[in-house]
Amino acid sequence: MNKVIVNYRGVNAPAYQTEGSAGCDLVAAEDVELAPGKWAAVGTGLFLEIPTGYAGYVCPRSGLALKSGISVLNSPGIIDSDYRGEVKVILVNHTDLRYKVKGGDRIAQLLFVPVIQAVLRSSEELSNTTRGSGGFGSTGY
Numbered sequence: 001m002n003k004v005i006v007n008y009r010g011v012n013a014p015a016y017q018t019e020g021s022a023g024c025d026l027v028a029a030e031d032v033e034l035a036p037g038k039w040a041a042v043g044t045g046l047f048l049e050i051p052t053g054y055a056g057y058v059c060p061r062s063g064l065a066l067k068s069g070i071s072v073l074n075s076p077g078i079i080d081s082d083y084r085g086e087v088k089v090i091l092v093n094h095t096d097l098r099y100k101v102k103g104g105d106r107i108a109q110l111l112f113v114p115v116i117q118a119v120l121r122s123s124e125e126l127s128n129t130t131r132g133s134g135g136f137g138s139t140g141y
Helices: 062-068
Strands: 005-008 024-027 032-034 039-049 054-059 070-072 077-079 086-093 099-101 106-114
Touching: 024 039, 032 039, 032 086, 054 086, 062 070, 077 086, 086 106
Parallel strands: none
Antiparallel strands: 005 039, 024 106, 032 099, 039 086, 054 077, 054 106, 070 086
C-alpha cells in the first residue's frame, strides 16, 4: 500500500496498539456528552490523504461497546480517498445513562482497506443461483 499522509491537530497520532492490530485507534479531539439513546459527530482533529484504490473504514472499539454501550452509528463509516476534511466519528449511546467523551479518549478504530470501483452495466435479467432472491435469514439463522 502507498503511504497514508496524516495531519493531526492537537491530538495524538493514530496508533496501532499491538503488532497484530488491524486498526489504529482514533481519539476524540473534543469533549462531548451523549444523552441516553442520542448520537453526535465527534471530531478527531485528524486529516488524511488516503491513496487512490484504498478507503478508511471507521469501526467501533469492542471494549468501548462492551464496557460502556457506546458504538459507531454508521459502522463502518467510510472515508473516501478524495476526502480531505476532518475525520469525525458518529458515536451513539445505546444505554440509559449519560456518557462523557473526553478529548484524548480512544473512540473508534480506523482500518485501511483496498477498494475497487466496479464497472456497472445494465441488464434486463441476472443469472440464476441456488439462493436466488432469498434475502435476510434465507440461509438460516
